[in-house]
Amino acid sequence: MSSAENNTVFRCAVVSVVKHAYVPNGVVTHPRFDLVVVCDDADQPDWVHERNQLYADEHGIPYVKGIEQAVADHDVQVAVISSEAERHCDLAVRCAALGLHVVQDKPMSNRISECDRVVAAVAEHDVRFMMWNRNFLPALVEARRVIDEGGIGKPYAFHVDFYFAKDSGPARGSRGPDDPPIDWLERQIEAHSDGSDGGVGVDPMGELKIEGIYPLAYIQHLAGSRVERVYARTASHFHQANVDNDVEDLATVTLEMANGVIGTLCIGRIGAASHPDIGEIKLHVLGETGGLVISEARPEVSVYYRNQPSQEFRHRRMAIDLDFQLMEDFAGAIDSGGGGILDAVTSRDIAATVQAAVDSGKSGRVEEVA
Amino acid sequence: MLKLGLIDSGPTAAPDWQAAADRLADVTIVDADAADAVLVAGVDAANQATDVGRHVLLVPGSLGSSGEAAELAAPDGIVVMLAATGRFQPSIQEVQAANSNGSLGPLGLLRIHRWLPGGDPVGISCLADQLDLANWLFGTLPSEVYAVRRGESGGYAHVHLGFPGDGMALVDVATTLPDGDDYYSLSLIGGDGSVYADDHHNMHLLYAGGQPEAVRGGEGVSGLVNLLGEFAAAVSEGRVADPGATAAVEALRVAEAAERSIEAGAPLRLNASGDGYELG
Numbered sequence: 001m002s003s004a005e006n007n008t009v010f011r012c013a014v015v016s017v018v019k020h021a022y023v024p025n026g027v028v029t030h031p032r033f034d035l036v037v038v039c040d041d042a043d044q045p046d047w048v049h050e051r052n053q054l055y056a057d058e059h060g061i062p063y064v065k066g067i068e069q070a071v072a073d074h075d076v077q078v079a080v081i082s083s084e085a086e087r088h089c090d091l092a093v094r095c096a097a098l099g100l101h102v103v104q105d106k107p108m109s110n111r112i113s114e115c116d117r118v119v120a121a122v123a124e125h126d127v128r129f130m131m132w133n134r135n136f137l138p139a140l141v142e143a144r145r146v147i148d149e150g151g152i153g154k155p156y157a158f159h160v161d162f163y164f165a166k167d168s169g170p171a172r173g174s175r176g177p178d179d180p181p182i183d184w185l186e187r188q189i190e191a192h193s194d195g196s197d198g199g200v201g202v203d204p205m206g207e208l209k210i211e212g213i214y215p216l217a218y219i220q221h222l223a224g225s226r227v228e229r230v231y232a233r234t235a236s237h238f239h240q241a242n243v244d245n246d247v248e249d250l251a252t253v254t255l256e257m258a259n260g261v262i263g264t265l266c267i268g269r270i271g272a273a274s275h276p277d278i279g280e281i282k283l284h285v286l287g288e289t290g291g292l293v294i295s296e297a298r299p300e301v302s303v304y305y306r307n308q309p310s311q312e313f314r315h316r317r318m319a320i321d322l323d324f325q326l327m328e329d330f331a332g333a334i335d336s337g338g339g340g341i342l343d344a345v346t347s348r349d350i351a352a353t354v355q356a357a358v359d360s361g362k363s364g365r366v367e368e369v370a
Numbered sequence: 371m372l373k374l375g376l377i378d379s380g381p382t383a384a385p386d387w388q389a390a391a392d393r394l395a396d397v398t399i400v401d402a403d404a405a406d407a408v409l410v411a412g413v414d415a416a417n418q419a420t421d422v423g424r425h426v427l428l429v430p431g432s433l434g435s436s437g438e439a440a441e442l443a444a445p446d447g448i449v450v451m452l453a454a455t456g457r458f459q460p461s462i463q464e465v466q467a468a469n470s471n472g473s474l475g476p477l478g479l480l481r482i483h484r485w486l487p488g489g490d491p492v493g494i495s496c497l498a499d500q501l502d503l504a505n506w507l508f509g510t511l512p513s514e515v516y517a518v519r520r521g522e523s524g525g526y527a528h529v530h531l532g533f534p535g536d537g538m539a540l541v542d543v544a545t546t547l548p549d550g551d552d553y554y555s556l557s558l559i560g561g562d563g564s565v566y567a568d569d570h571h572n573m574h575l576l577y578a579g580g581q582p583e584a585v586r587g588g589e590g591v592s593g594l595v596n597l598l599g600e601f602a603a604a605v606s607e608g609r610v611a612d613p614g615a616t617a618a619v620e621a622l623r624v625a626e627a628a629e630r631s632i633e634a635g636a637p638l639r640l641n642a643s644g645d646g647y648e649l650g
Contacts, residue, residue, distance in 0.1 A: 156520050157528070159542065161481060161557070163564075172561065231516045231637065235536030237478040237561055250478050250559070252538045254516060254530045262520055262528055264540050266481050266559075274564040280557065282570075284483050286526065286544050291485050291553060293570045364514065364532075366636060 006032075006335050013076040013100070014038040015067060015091050016083035017055045018048050020195045023082045023105045023132050024055070030327035033078065038063045039070035040083075047189060048084075067091070071098050081105060084201035085209070089114035092129070096121040101128040101334055106213045108351045110203050112370060115348040122344040128333045129344040133217045136325035136341070139296045140218060143283055147222060152287030157262045158223055159284040160215040164207075164268070165275035166196050168249070170240040181244035196269075204245035206234065207269050208253075212354045217342055218283060219255065219263045220350060227263065227353045227369050229256040234361030238271050253357045265357075277315045372397045372425075372602045375405030377415065380429030382455065382594065390594035396602050407605065409453065416450060417443045425449040425605050427597075428618070430456075431495040436622035442615040449604045451611035452618045456503050458596035460589050461567035465558055469507055474560025480504055480531075480539035485546075485553040491524035492543045494625040501628075502613065502621035504531055504539045507558060511620055512539070515647055516637035517628035521546060529628045530637075551586060623647070 012035050014024045027033045038056040040048060042065040049065065056063035064070035071079075079095035081088055082105040089109040092102045102122070108115050108131055122129045134140065147155055169187050184204040191197040199210045220226075234248035242249040250270065255263035270279065281296035300315045308314070326341065333340035349369070356367040374397055376384050387409070391397045402408060407425035410416050411432035419426045420443050430453055433439045444450040456462055468474055482500050490496075505511060514532035525546045531539040547553070555568040573584040604611035627638045627647035638647035 157526060157542065157544070159483065159540075163559070165564075231530055233514070233530070233532045233536075233538035235478060235538065237476070237536055250536075250538075252479060252481075252530060252540050254518065254528065254540075256518060260520065262518055262526075264528060264530075264542070266479060266540060268479065268559065270478075270559055270564060271562070273562060274559065280564075280566060284555070286485065286546060288546065289548055291544070291547055293553065293555075295570065364637065364639075366516070 006331070008032065009034050010077045010101070010331070010334070011036045011075055012078040012080050013070055013074065014055065015079045015081045015095060016040045016048065016052060016087065018051045018084060019082050019105060019197055019200050020192070021055055021082065023103065024080045026132070026323035027080050027103055027327055029323040030331065032331050033327055035059055035061055036076065037061055037070045037074040039067045040065065042066055067094065068098065071100065076100060078103060085110050085199070085205060086201050086203050089118045092118045093121040096125045096127050096129070099125060099127065103130050103132065103330060105132050106211070107205065107209045107354070108213065108347045110201070110205055110209055112348070112352050112355055115351045119344045119348050128330065128340060129347070130326070130330045130333070130340050131213060131342045131347040133326070133342045134214050134322060135217055135221045136322045136329070137296060138319055138321070139294050139298055140221070143285065143292060143294045144222060146292055147285065147287070151290060152285060152292050153289030155223065155261065155285050155287040157286040158219045159264045160218055161266045161280055161282045162211060162215040163266070163270050163275065163279035163281065164211065165270055165272055165277070165279040167272045168196055168239040168241060168269050172236065172238055172240050172243050175240050175244070182241040184241065184245045187241045204247045206242065206247035206251070206358065207249050207267050208234070208251050208354050208357050211267060212357070213347070213350050215265050215267060216350045216353055220346060221341070222285065223257060223259070223261050223263065225257040225259040225261055226349050227255045227257050229366050229368060230254065230353060230356040230360050231366045232357040232360040234358065238269060248361060251357065251361060255353065277313050372407055372605055373400040373405045374398070374427070375400055375402035375408045377402050377408050378411040378429055379409060380411055380432065380453070386591050386594055390591045390598050393591070393595045394598055394602065396606070397598050407601070413438050413441050417441070420445055420448045420450060423448065427451055427453045427601055430454050430499050433495060433618055433622060435494065436619045436626055439615060439618040439622050442618070444615055447608065449601065449611045450615055451601050451604065452613040452615070453597060454499065454502055454613050454617070455593050455597060456499055457506060457613065458600070459593040460596070462503065462556065463596060465556060465565045465567050466507060468563070468565050469558060469560070473563055474558065474565065475562030476535070477508055477537050477558065477560050479537070479559040480507055481555070481557045482539070482541045483553065483555040484542070485544045487547040487549050487552065488545045489523055489525055490545050492519070492527040492545055494622060494629060496543055497527060497529065497625040497628055498621040500541045500543060501529065501624045502617055503556070504541060505617065505620055505624065506613070508533045508537050508539070510534060511640060511644065512624060513640045514637050515624060515627040515631055517631040519632045527628070527632070531624070
């Protein structure tokens with residue numbers, strides 16, 4: 001049954017919204033989800049309250065300093081979590097304990113033990129969980145269709161390039177001998193203005209943790225298999241903030257999966273000069289009877305004009321139905337009690353793959369995925 | 371005028387060599403008996419040619435091991451050049467031009483996809499062709515090598531390289547495509563910029579009912595023209611050609627390390643003397 005045939009509208013609490021707000025904004029593209037309140041813990045720092053208040057004001061809904069109080073007062077069924085990364089899972093566990101279904105921003109967490117808590121809480125309280133993802137982008141839908149229809153035979157290798165051609169503060173090597181190291185959280189708060197604050201939080205995170213779930217979710221979605229072994233190379237190649245905080249902005253990962261399938265990932269925040277748009281994001285899939293090359297950005301339209309701002313994308317994605325389809329899938333999961341496109345267990349496995357890649361980058365060895 | 375005899379033209383058809391020579395004023399294709407340079411396959415044929423004073427173009431993929439490649443003789447005044455067509459493709463020349471003039475900044479990441487039909491096992495020499503490009507673009511040997519293989523016939527290999535500093539590369543070679551065109555993609559990411567040479571970007575569309583068919587905008591014989599130009603220049607100037615025997619030995623050494631990594635399921639590291647790879 002399509003979720004559209006069920007007219008239940010889920011009342012959603014935005015539980016902290018300190019990053020760019022694509023997750024709650026995406027949630028409300030679906031008519032069965034309604035934002036009714038923004039909430040957070042009262043003991044959060046001022047900058048957190050300011051962002052939460054701003055979002056609440058923009059959407060004409062109240063901001064409540066007290067999550068449990070907000071849920072009790074506003075008859076909430078769904079929590080939409082977009083806090084600092086290290087708070088993601090604790091908020092998810094608390095919301096699950098309140099009986100709320102959870103939509104959570106990436107990364108799942110920067111600690112696997114926290115992900116395990118979410119898996120347990122979601123099971124214990126029988127609620128649905130979805131990590132925000134891009135698996136319903138038009139190009140991914142097309143890739144899935146071709147593979148499912150047998151267009152390349154049984155797939156055996158998945159390769160994803162996932163580059164963000166964005167700057168992220170001062171370039172590597174730009175810090176003077178007397179300058180202090182860049183503070184990670186301060187840098188992320190500053191980056192909010194241009195939307196490059198995906199790593200917001202106290203604990204520094206490299207690109208694998210910040211963005212890795214997207215391409216790894218592609219591979220998981222298309223391959224349908226869990227990663228067992230990982231070999232990775234990592235580097236702080238572009239940005240001084242990454243050098244100062246010992247986290248990578250460039251990585252290559254070899255993935256060996258349970259069904260014998262191979263995966264690889266190139267990921268990096270490679271600087272704005274490296275691509276005219278957001279970056280080259282591609283999938284290369286090999287099957288026993290063919291190969292498939294997919295540009296994640298397509299379909300797109302090209303726009304050029306005199307005095308065009310240098311920061312404006314020349315090639316613009318279009319016909320993107322991602323937000324609606326994600327929420328359609330989530331509504332279906334709630335209605336049916338099923339798992340959905342990226343549930344807690346799968347998200348946890350991807351987080352463990354990311355951690356194994358980070359560990360391998362430091363150890364130089366092949367790492368088993370926990 | 372360099373007189374080149376095609377004793378073994380390798381995977382490139384003889385008419386293509388002829389077409390390339392037609393575009394150069396200082397190279398002509400002649401019968402092998404009348405040649406002062408020859409295109410040959412294998413170390414024995416190469417050494418026989420150099421023994422009698424002929425310059426040698428060596429067919430890529432005709433060397434079975436780094437040890438065999440090390441036996442290539444290059445007497446004084448004789449040019450021995452690897453006919454590494456990949457290096458001389460116009461697209462790859464553009465990549466290296468941007469790299470070597472510093473536009474890209476310090477190199478960070480190289481990705482190569484080389485997909486072919488045919489179903490043959492991906493052997494050392496096949497891998498070495500692509501690994502030579504990695505060595506060449508980074509200007510050094512990789513310090514770490516990890517590899518995996520898949521396919522019942524061994525028709526797929528993936529090699530993961532680490533380079534001194536923080537460079538890295540992923541190279542995969544497949545022979546599992548159905549009969550028809552091959553596919554090539556090379557991207558190079560540096561600290562200041564990037565280059566993408568990708569067949570995907572260069573496809574025309576043919577509409578003949580049903581889904582359109584992609585038709586690759588090929589690079590013609592320009593790669594062979596560039597290759598012959600370098601060979602002729604090296605002969606004319608009496609200098610070592612690039613890539614020569616050393617590059618062949620190094621690429622095969624990395625390919626052999628990849629084979630050992632596949633067997634061991636673990637990465638290998640360049641040894642202290644820089645002439646071999648070790649587990650651990």
